[in-house]
Amino acid sequence: MSQQPSAAPAPATVTVARRRDWWRDAVIYQVYPRSFADSNGDGMGDLEGVRSRLPYLRDLGVDAVWLSPFYASPQADAGYDVADYRAVDPMFGNLLDADALIRDAHALGLRIIVDLVPNHSSDQHEWFKRALAEGPGSPSRDRYHFRPGKGENGELPPNDWESIFGGPAWTRVADGEWYLHLFAPEQPDFNWEHPAVGDEFRSILRFWLDMGVDGFRIDVAHGLVKAEGLPDLGGADQLKLLGNDVMPFFDQDGVHDVYRQWRHVLDEYAENELGPEGPSAEGRWWATGGRIFVAEAWTPTVERTANYVRPDELHQAFNFQYLSTDWDAKELRAVIDRTLEAMRPVGAPATWVLSNHDVTRHATRFANPPGLGTQIRTAGDRELGLRRARAATLLMLALPGSAYVYQGEELGLPDVVDLPDEVRQDPAYFRGAGQDGFRDGCRVPIPWTREGSSYGFGSGGSWLPQPASWGELSIEAQTGVAGSTLELYRGALRVRREQADLGAGDAVEWLRAPEGVLAFRRGEFVCVTNTSGESVTTPAYGRVLLASGELTEADGEAKLPADTTVWWTTA
Template sequence: MSQHSADPAPNTALATVAGHRDWWRDAVIYQVYPRSFADSDGDGMGDLEGIRSRLPYLRALGVDAVWLSPFYASPQADAGYDVADYRAVDPMFGSLLDADALIRDAHAEGLRIIVDLVPNHSSDQYEWFKRALAEGPGSPLRNRYHFRPGKGVDGELPPNDWESVFGGPAWTRVPDGEWYLHLFAPEQPDFNWEHPAVGDEFRSILRFWLDMGVDGFRIDVAHGLVKAAGLPDLGTHDQLKLLGNDVMPFFDQDGVHAVYRDWRKILDEYAGEKIFVAEAWTPTVERTANYVRPDELHQAFNFQYLSTDWDAEELRRVIDRTLEAMRPVGAPATWVLSNHDVTRHATRFANPPGLGTQIRTAGERELGLRRARAATLLMLALPGSAYLYQGEELGLPDVVDLPDEVRQDPAYFRSAGQDGFRDGCRVPIPWTREGSSYGFGPGGSWLPQPSVWGELSVQAQQGVPGSTLELYRSALAVRRARPDLGAGETVEWLRAPEGVLAFRRGDFVCVANTTGEPVTIPAYGRVLLASGEVTEADGEARVPGDTTAWWASA
């Protein structure tokens, strides 16, 4: 009995789910990377109309909300995370009318829409920055960014030793001799959040999109807005290796929380339980919990969980620490395995542990998919909210052999920074078995798709028992049919063989075998779902290696 399904509860309109108070506490939220989801006009680039056409698919999948990565007007120096106009849609994705139609149609399907907000930095083509450069030193607009004179005899050295996350100095010198701070690409100058105009601007931006009807915001680099006073040097150690692992003068400063308390007041003015989700890389999950105190944000991504190897002991430790850290602040835990910045977990788990979240080799494909399916069932059984990244429901791997000439990740073109291989998880997803872009759009795709992707497409997997797509659909149907599954804040650990996680939540039991060998355990009742072939006899169950199973004990 490898896969059992349950009919999902009706999800016909947003009015239906609006009655589910605190919907975000156990929501399953699906990340759409717009340029790689669906292309409506054949230019090889995904767009809002393409997303709109696929909303019935997302509804049938069984998710509660859709998070859209940036679609704002942008020069696209960093795939839209360099915003030139926060109140406009980039023509490559459509128009504000398309955004309005997408939001309305999503609500009609019972789906909520969360949009990306990028408050740490703008594009260098943002009007403020262009004027600041044109007006020169002394311009009041330069105070809205971090402009500084350089060090050295002629100011030829950067103002401090900070490094860009993408590699190289975090400072760029302009022709008049001053330097400006950019923690990411030079085309992404950091705002100075000490300046009141910056706060005014983003309060206005929040209201603009809330008035458009969005249901929340995912906050990019939520930990980076406030910098330590005086912008002090960090020292000689390797800054890039410490990102997310140590206290940094440009990340996770306590002053950032005043910004979010201010924003929360705005959000609470609007009906319909709007939410904030933080992308906050912090040294510990306890520091992450600071972002989701009752008067701040609602959720924060759990990067500690995403970074954990497929290892029972490590997983249990991170699960326990996460639940313990969130409990005092009354926030739900969040769980995520893949996103647009890291290697997909079907490839990550196909490689030896300890390689991090940027992996350049395909690994053992069958092993990676088996572990990825098991890891997904484990994640969806935990209390809290879960995030899915587009295409993971198809079991897509990273594309690790993209030709250098097609790569667009800015980190790839800068030395000593991130590995620069994020393009591998951003390849457009396949919808059909045939076609120049496997149903992605009428034309080709902005990144080449592997020739084998036709057999991983939605068309190839839909309705096929045991397929990864049907496993996801069944898991989300079970979760929706059992409202207690995502709710709560604790798990009851059960005794299990080494390398096996087992926990109970009411009459529900989850067992995840992270070893490569089958294990025999008690049969906990009726098998609801399993990522592999579970067999039972004489009150015992045989769970294959790298497999997760769900039971109902009553």
Template sequence: MSQQHSAAQAPTPRTASAVATVGRRRDWWRDAVIYQVYPRSFADSNGDGMGDLEGVRTRLPYLRDLGVDAVWLSPFYASPQADAGYDVADYRAVDPMFGTLLDADALIRDAHALGLRIIVDLVPNHSSDQHEWFKRALAEGPGSPSRDRYHFRPGKGENGELPPNDWESVFGGPAWTRVADGEWYLHLFAPEQPDFNWEHPAVGDEFRSILRFWLDMGVDGFRIDVAHGLVKAEGLPDLGGHDQLKLLGNDVMPFFDQDGVHEIYRQWRHILDEYSGERIFVAEAWTPTVERTAHYVRPDELHQAFNFQYLSTHWDAGELRGVIDRTLEAMRPVGAPSTWVLSNHDVTRHTTRFANPPGLGTQIRLPGDRALGLRRARAASLLMLALPGSAYVYQGEELGLPDVTDLPDEVRQDPAYFRGAGQDGFRDGCRVPIPWTRTGSSYGFGDGGSWLPQPEGWGELSVEAQTGVPGSTLELYRAALAVRRDQPDLGAGDAVEWLRAPEGVLAFRRGDFVCVANTTGESVTVPVHGRVLLASGEVTEADGEAKVPADTTVWWTRA
């Protein structure tokens, strides 16, 4: 007698007691599921076409019901928006396009009342060129103390007409811009984002104060932007014949992953530990190896670091097992959890990455085979959520959103697009505002359209269209997070027990829980491992064997 198991089952609603438990659970961050909100693209409360903090606040119940533990907010600080808020002019103010400090306070309070924690972005590698410090540095001129807070240098050449070294910007072109008095300043990103000089004591003093400001506001932690970039090699040496920088690459560079960053984070950890409630740091640290990443999460430094090696891995069983093993082995000696991620605001959504042939990197401008991409993305998400450690979900991935790959050139806003060289500048495709309803001028995002155009058919991927629909991607995520919350063998721990499986299939056990992921394009037959908890596709069982479709992950339990 055979049995069929459909792709998703109804989730278990989060009860009031469950909310209270989340709020007081110790070491919550070790197995937390954290949801990234890109505020300008999440929800618009005032109809100006731009998402805002009040919009996020009104949608917090949706995130609670989804089943996540915390919300990470991309920058909402006062900014000229040269790089979507990652060019900060005032770290203690909310940009008017997003609201006010009172709105931030209300959001934090409401989140806590719902059992959700709030993590905010911190941008310590660079400021905006409109920051008061940088404006003062320009006004006071060469040799002034204010210039020492940034990297100002005389140029090379007979008249200083050449940049001080051969570094390139992540966004393409030289990493140096010359000012009117002839000196040059360093910016690893856009010219509007001058790099701080972390050798200057005032920089460290300022950021310790900024940390306390937001901790006193009640935030539960910080995601550190470019955590690997604060300290530069002494003397700012040329790259020479080294391959020039590509965005989010893992090469060894004199401006990334220098050992001096770790002393900064040890100082920051002392501040965080003064506050109750288990506040955390998570590092955006692109490093050459997971072993180097582990340096950021030693016991006296940060709590988590994004696993970009995992994000960059193809949908291939051998590659996935390799990076899973290396990650768990690297994190175990420092006692830190592995932190898994598949998508964020800087890379092509994994629904689109997996729709295209491997080898195209994390910046893809082709739609590919969308049905294939969604099938693989659903399977990859269940695999990620079954691994020990913490997981990050980027807004809209629970809806199966693809990248928008056909945005007209005239609407693009990614600064890398306008720089020409370096990154292709197609991050806008993963930042299109998400759909909430089937219809409307912006599918429920807001009453005034959206700052990036949403494609036709976006409504069929909306929260409204998928809610309560068996097998939808949204219900798959809701069910997966409910199961993860209720299964003690999921999330916690630092190891998996690999099981024998056909080629192209990953199978591992964690206590009574078993996960099997078929990364091949064909159905495979595997032993039944107990009762099916959840599957990303339709699984058929008969006579002790299970037929797992192509690109499908299934969860079993023996309990």
């Protein structure tokens, strides 16, 4: 018989799991606020827009929402340059909007995770402005990395470090000193050796925990501590070393002391909100689920990533090794095995991710030849990319642990690779070196309706232009359509909730499979993924739960087309 891709039934309200380890198998949806929903028609997404669309996320079936930064900021790097960590930028709303969003999310059974940016501030932060005003040798300068320059008149940077965005990692100020910025010059790095920095961020954590947030995604979690003396790298190609080697400014062992202190803060809240029988009288339902930290930690190996999620540190860390893996069964199995093996000794869940706001969407990555990295400038084969993206999603959601979904990937959105130069806003693009600077392509506002000036994003236009073809990729166009990517995601998240063998865990049982095929069992659940370029025949392991493409079953065997994943139950 022929098995078509399954469509989910009518969405139902999510049942909140009242357990402290909800994050071990959570599906967390990343919202990039400026590109999600615009409530006031100014072309820029905002918190009220996010709030208005929370029912959509509940019905999609996710457990939590991670919001990229919405703090007060000059927006030199899309909000990752924070001027005030306790204020909402007016472009997104105000603190009352944040409070309303958190309350509405909880009422719908959704948890809220907010971005925290502790490696650097904006150059418009009061601390940095004071440091500039008070001059060399002042206590305020000790909160950042100010140094005299090299050369006869101090005209050379203090060391040879390069910015991730390209160019020197140092900028000279009027009085002759230099300050360190691993990213844009508008993003000076904090000096985490100074006790005031740690005190301030523990206070910031408490501020947002008191607002009711359920966790924090830590930006550049691997970058806070720099090697003593800020040593030169000695002419190495730093950009090629990033993510492949331990650098004097990344993944230093001292960062773990910071996170042990932070963990105490979260544990304090858990102790105050939970009595021996559960939540206190003043407790809130979300307190029973625990608050969490998620690390954005680019490390050379998954083993070093595991250091961030030891029992007394953070809860999750993004698996960028998995995100960077090509569409190849052998390579995927290797990174899956290494990830599970690395996380098992520290008791942390594996955390899987395919797309985010910094990399080319996986529907476009997989549309291109392998080996091009995570920032790709060509559209590739759209049909091939979407087919692989759908299969990759079912594979990811079948693996043990937690998974992250980036807004719009449930619509099969590709990267927009042909944005005109004049509309680009990625600071890396203007630096002319370093990162490719094409992150704008994955940040284009998502389409909600078939028509309208911004396809339902808002009543006006959008801050980045949307392709004319996006109306047919919209939520309106895909809702209720059997086989659509949106209904595939809805179906997958529904099945994931219903199947006891899916979600949390630390192992898979690999099954024999043809070359180019991954097959594994988890209890009564079986997942088979065909990464090869041609159809393959495998055993039919039971009743089909879901498939990313059409397959044919006969006489106990199944024929899987190229780039297809199927879920079976043997029950």
